[in-house]
Amino acid sequence: MKSEGSKMTHETFLQNVKQLVHMHQSGLLGGEVMPEDALIGIVPDEDLPNVLTLAMSLNYQRNAYTLWQSVAHAYQDEGTRWIFRPFAAVTCEREELRNVLIHHRVALQPNRHPEIWQRVAQGIVDSSPDGSVAGMLQSCNYDVASLIDLMQVRRKSSFPYLSGPKIFHYWLYVLESYAGIAWKSRELITIAPDTHILQGSVQLGLCSEKVLQGSTSDRQAVASAWETALKGSGLAPIDVHTPLWLWSRAGFPPLYS
Structure with a gap:
């Protein structure tokens, strides 16, 4: 006190x-409607970990309600949904990724935001047996302590913004709340x-x-x-x-x- x-x-x-x-x-x-509620009924359960993680990496010093509405629109567009698949985001041309992210206003900074998106996607691919966030979480046994070691220590540079204390812990909470992840070592959040x-x-x-x-x-x-x-x-x-x-x-x- x-x-x-x-x-x-x-x-x-x-x-x-x-x-x-x-x-x-x-x-x-x-607050009956929280920012991430924009994804409810639009993004299926199996895609939520990827969508929540990649988009959360850009949730820094901006209006969260606007961000998640933009994310929902980008996912609804079948021609741009691929940006939420980490391997596709890694292997595409940066200019193509930039155009999609800017078009749907998921990204506001034309250079920095696409770079972050691609780096995080690469971090996911490198940390997962199947190139997905679900695979990355499973490989860490859904243990918060293991994720802290992975994302805030060993591969911190692969997860810009997302590895920071503010976004990292809220990301864990959002995955729990929206994707139904049951964490081990939950007290560390x-x-x-x-x-x-x-x-x-x-x-x-x-x-x-x-x-x-x-x-x-x-x-x-x-x-x-x-x-x-x-x-x-x-x-x-x-x-x-x-x-x-x-x-x-x-x-x-x-x-x-």
């Missing part, structure tokens, strides 16, 4: 967190510290306003604070992500059970 005169106990903090989760479960925080998470963490009294500067060290400090605060509570840090994110977007309505 933040100090400087704060009298909040750890017990009170956990009670507030559980109230926040309850409010989300009761639909009191809005930390909260994904974007701007709303930083603001909500301050509002709950977990961190001081200093973290709102949003530096890499600030985000790491917030993620670590949540890991420590929830230890033994029955909640994993990532369980709090969506309630906290929606609470911030809603302007922090009062907590009640």
Whole structure:
């Protein structure tokens, strides 16, 4: 908990967190439609890991709702659906990939984004026996610890953006939520510290306003604070992500059970 005169106990903090989760479960925080919901009913289950992973690699400093709507449109177009197949994305000409990604506004940066897409696709192909995200996850035995070693240590350069602490952990959460992945070592999935998470963490009294500067060290400090605060509570840090994110977007309505 933040100090400087704060009298909040750890017990009170956990009670507030559980109230926040309850409010989300009761639909009191809005957000009935999340950004990734754009894929529901459009992308079949077997393609979700590839689509979620490649698109998530471009989910950096942009409107998530717009991104996922663009991804859905690109998938619906049978002539461009191939971009979500890692091997096809690796072996195509960069210009062809660029044209598709820009056309559907999946990519906003004409050079950097297609390069990232192709590098991530190559990382998937190199890390999987069948060139798919599902194969990569299976080869890691669906173990978060193994994926951390693969994507954030041994082959970090093959997964730009996606290997970063903010997107990596949210990607794990999205795969769990939308693709039904059951993770081993799930407790290692930390909260994904974007701007709303930083603001909500301050509002709950977990961190001081200093973290709102949003530096890499600030985000790491917030993620670590949540890991420590929830230890033994029955909640994993990532369980709090969506309630906290929606609470911030809603302007922090009062907590009640």
